[in-house]
Amino acid sequence: MLEALTYENMIRDLKARYEEQRKAIGILFARPTSKFVKDEILSSIEYYHHRSGSFVDFFLPGYGAYWYGAYEDEKVVCTINDVKWSFSNKMFCNFIEHIENISNWKYSGEAELLIIEYNIDRLDFSEAMLLCIDQALRDKAIVSSSNLFESVFHIFRNTASTHKASDMLALSSLKDCLTDRIKEALPFKFGETYDKTKHFCTQNLSK
Numbered sequence: 001m002l003e004a005l006t007y008e009n010m011i012r013d014l015k016a017r018y019e020e021q022r023k024a025i026g027i028l029f030a031r032p033t034s035k036f037v038k039d040e041i042l043s044s045i046e047y048y049h050h051r052s053g054s055f056v057d058f059f060l061p062g063y064g065a066y067w068y069g070a071y072e073d074e075k076v077v078c079t080i081n082d083v084k085w086s087f088s089n090k091m092f093c094n095f096i097e098h099i100e101n102i103s104n105w106k107y108s109g110e111a112e113l114l115i116i117e118y119n120i121d122r123l124d125f126s127e128a129m130l131l132c133i134d135q136a137l138r139d140k141a142i143v144s145s146s147n148l149f150e151s152v153f154h155i156f157r158n159t160a161s162t163h164k165a166s167d168m169l170a171l172s173s174l175k176d177c178l179t180d181r182i183k184e185a186l187p188f189k190f191g192e193t194y195d196k197t198k199h200f201c202t203q204n205l206s207k
Contacts, residue, residue, distance in 0.1 A: 001028075001049040001080065004059035005091050007098040014118050017057070022119045024156060026058040029096070029112045032077040032087050036134060037111050040145045042078045048149055049080050056156035058113075062092025103128075104205045110134040111145070115152070116205075125205040141200075 004010040004027070014025065030037040041048075052058055065083045067074050074086040096107045103125045105114065113131040117124040133145050142148045 001045060001052065002057055002059050003064035003085070004061045004095065005064040005088075007095055010059050011121060011123075013059075014057075015121050018118065022117060024056060024115060024117050026056060026152070027099070027114045027116070028058050028060050029092075029107060029114070030060065031062075031089075031092065031111075032075075034111065036145075041111065044146060045078045045085075046080045051149070051153055053153075055153060061095035062087050062089065064088075064091075103207050105130065108132055108135075113148075113152075125207070127202045128205040129200065129202050130205070131200070 002010075002013065004013075010027075014023070017023075028041075030041050032038055032042055048058070063077070063085050065080075065085050067086050067088075071086075071088040071091065073090055074088045076084045077087045078085045099105055099114075100107065102123075105125070105128070111133040113133060115129040115131070117127065131148065133142070133148065136142045136148070137144070
């Protein structure tokens, strides 16, 4: 888990890390005032930080450390490696506006994980995977946010492609859906199956 106070900071960090390497990254939009985010994500943020390792970078817009009162609305919301991390609504909103201006992505207002590819100092939105975590839970596409993150961590140990990751997540969800349908009765409820697997499809969010 990496801080992303601004879009420019994130790109600078990526350039330093990967130079000309193509790499899938995650941008986790999660407001700490949400009960779901507080209970399901921030409570385990240090674990996710270590679990993601060097396989995939998750950036957290609006979050950061060592601010020392630099932002009027900053509030300490979590701790990672004994370092207190703060959150700024203003910087979070600025980050959202920047991504919305350079792509066709629009923030839903809920917890979202946007997985895209970084390629030579720019973000490639042509095969983006947008995981709306709250909605995926309501559609029963995922068991929990922790289960989702574990799946993502495992997948990106073996691939740097959002397209391949999407296929693997969708197949896993489809397998669970078909098992559920077989257990219930025929004919299959394909509408429910679609509601579950649609969350893992890639989409072109390029502007």
